Amino acid sequence: MEVDRGFDDHTRDFLNWFLAQPGAVFRSDLMSIEDLRGRNAGRGIIAKTDIAADTVLFTIPRDAIICAGTSVLKDKIPGIFDLDGVAQSDPEDGDDAGSSQDSWTLLILVMLYEHLQGAASRWKPYLDVLPSSFDTPMFWSSAEVSELQASALVAKIGKEEADRMITTKIVPVVRAHEDVFFPAGSQKLDDEQLLGLAHRMGSAIMAYAFDLENEDGNDGEGEDPEDEWVEDKEGRTMLGMVPMADMLNADAEFNAHINHGEEALTATALRDIKAGEEILNYYGPLPNSELLRRYGYVTPKHSRYDVVELPWDLVEVELKERLGAGMTSSDWDKARQRVRSDDEFEESFVLDRSGEDPDPTGQLRGEVIFSGLPDELGAQFKTLIKAAKKAGNSRIAAELLEDKDKRKELYLQAVLAALRARERQYPTSLEEDEQLMTGQLSRAQQMAIVVRMGEKKVLREAQAWVQEQAGVANNSSREPDAQENGRSAKRRKL
Numbered sequence: 282m283e284v285d286r287g288f289d290d291h292t293r294d295f296l297n298w299f300l301a302q303p304g305a306v307f308r309s310d311l312m313s314i315e316d317l318r319g320r321n322a323g324r325g326i327i328a329k330t331d332i333a334a335d336t337v338l339f340t341i342p343r344d345a346i347i348c349a350g351t352s353v354l355k356d357k358i359p360g361i362f363d364l365d366g367v368a369q370s371d372p373e374d375g376d377d378a379g380s381s382q383d384s385w386t387l388l389i390l391v392m393l394y395e396h397l398q399g400a401a402s403r404w405k406p407y408l409d410v411l412p413s414s415f416d417t418p419m420f421w422s423s424a425e426v427s428e429l430q431a432s433a434l435v436a437k438i439g440k441e442e443a444d445r446m447i448t449t450k451i452v453p454v455v456r457a458h459e460d461v462f463f464p465a466g467s468q469k470l471d472d473e474q475l476l477g478l479a480h481r482m483g484s485a486i487m488a489y490a491f492d493l494e495n496e497d498g499n500d501g502e503g504e505d506p507e508d509e510w511v512e513d514k515e516g517r518t519m520l521g522m523v524p525m526a527d528m529l530n531a532d533a534e535f536n537a538h539i540n541h542g543e544e545a546l547t548a549t550a551l552r553d554i555k556a557g558e559e560i561l562n563y564y565g566p567l568p569n570s571e572l573l574r575r576y577g578y579v580t581p582k583h584s585r586y587d588v589v590e591l592p593w594d595l596v597e598v599e600l601k602e603r604l605g606a607g608m609t610s611s612d613w614d615k616a617r618q619r620v621r622s623d624d625e626f627e628e629s630f631v632l633d634r635s636g637e638d639p640d641p642t643g644q645l646r647g648e649v650i651f652s653g654l655p656d657e658l659g660a661q662f663k664t665l666i667k668a669a670k671k672a673g674n675s676r677i678a679a680e681l682l683e684d685k686d687k688r689k690e691l692y693l694q695a696v697l698a699a700l701r702a703r704e705r706q707y708p709t710s711l712e713e714d715e716q717l718m719t720g721q722l723s724r725a726q727q728m729a730i731v732v733r734m735g736e737k738k739v740l741r742e743a744q745a746w747v748q749e750q751a752g753v754a755n756n757s758s759r760e761p762d763a764q765e766n767g768r769s770a771k772r773r774k775l
């Protein structure tokens with residue numbers, strides 16, 4: 282039986298193992314891996330002395346990375362690891378499940394294999410510092426999930442999709458190669474245990490893995506980290522677990538950067554770091570909802586990227602009152618359907634604020650403000666008016682198409698009502714949540730309330746912006762078109 286080693290023992294063994302990798306460097310004179318469990322942050326790396334900007338903090342040789350290319354699993358079941366033929370499939374799309382592997386499922390298989398080898402894995406001391414449980418909503422009870430209230434996050438947790446992916450793509454491979462996965466004399470896991478272990482590996486990959494495709498100095502975290510995320514999710518890139526790079530915690534303001542070199546990855550200080558400061562990486566401009574879904578934590582600084590989804594249904598209901606009046610219900614239905622069959626049709630719109638991205642040293646400047654509705658929402662509104670004119674020969678619609686001011690007024694009224702309706706979908710108010718936050722809460726409850734409060738704040742700011750625009754519309758003879766005030770919702774579409 283394995284001896285239950287302490288947290289610090291595991292940290293020390295991991296560091297010694299890391300330093301023994303050919304080409305690995307860790308500047309122990311400048312920083313140390315610390316126990317940050319007191320603030321629910323697991324392990325993290327803290328500066329021991331002042332560190333100058335551009336200092337290389339540690340170096341990870343590529344051979345120390347766990348990925349499809351470095352694990353011996355590829356030699357044992359080569360058919361699965363036809364790296365050139367890695368599937369372009371989306372693991373969330375159940376239709377093609379079972380047909381092929383992708384970079385996610387391959388890494389899950391590799392991690393399962395390495396884990397099951399125990400002390401025989403060359404990554405054992407690293408695997409020992411990876412968490413065995415996670416704070417992501419995937420592992421929450423239904424009561425905890427219900428604390429997210431009307432957040433769009435609830436629909437994105439994806440437990441069933443993950444179960445399906447594991448059952449169709451992971452379990453059959455392990456069962457077909459039990460002699461490979463289970464070392465001689467070890468106990469074979471049953472399907473339920475395998476499912477649990479695969480979930481654990483999948484969650485570790487979600488929160489720890491790096492995209493290894495770019496070896497040209499661009500680590501994929503630069504220009505649009507969400508593209509990187511989308512790419513990962515679709516299994517188009519090579520994913521890997523990068524020991525030490527993943528001991529860094531992260532925030533929306535950060536001070537270190539991982540550079541992907543040909544032979545090694547290096548962590549560099551982006552600016553001067555003071556003794557005692559935590560060395561932080563960056564996961565991208567993620568709203569707290571997404572940070573929670575993927576990494577199992579939230580931070581005050583990430584709230585600047587909070588978003589809320591406004592379903593088109595809510596806008597449409599308001600427009601039915603105002604635009605559908607005078608149309609038969611079947612004509613109104615035709616108009617609705619016409620909008621829905623449009624190639625550009627969107628079920629919901631992501632509302633967010635605008636503000637500056639972090640500067641090259643990882644610092645944030647200035648406030649973020651709500652400054653417009655998505656262009657696509659305005660365009661869809663106009664499509665509905667045109668459809669109403671066509672389907673029902675609506676006089677109101679015809680007038681609206683002629684009169685830009687009236688059209689804008691209706692748009693703002695409908696959106697304002699929809700925003701209010703959206704806010705009512707959350708059973709508690711922002712003020713009640715603020716009150717709740719002062720009481721005794723579990724970590725999951727606390728994080729769920731932070732997420733839903735962030736969304737309610739965006740809704741409030743959006744309402745204030747729309748009201749201001751409506752006021753301008755009533756008082757000004759030449760006001761800009763609602764769409765001119767809008768901006769693209771694409772940037773942070775999650």
Ligand SMILES: C[S@@+](CC[C@H](N)C(=O)[O-])C[C@H]1O[C@@H](n2cnc3c(N)ncnc32)[C@H](O)[C@@H]1O
Nearest residue numbers: 321322323324488489527528529530531576578
């Ligand atoms: C890549 S790991 C970082 C190292 C990790 N703390 C550990 O002990 O292994 C990512 C995980 O660290 C935690 N984490 C990262 N940044 C954090 C932060 N600013 N606050 C709290 N937890 C954080 C989250 O649990 C996240 O899933």
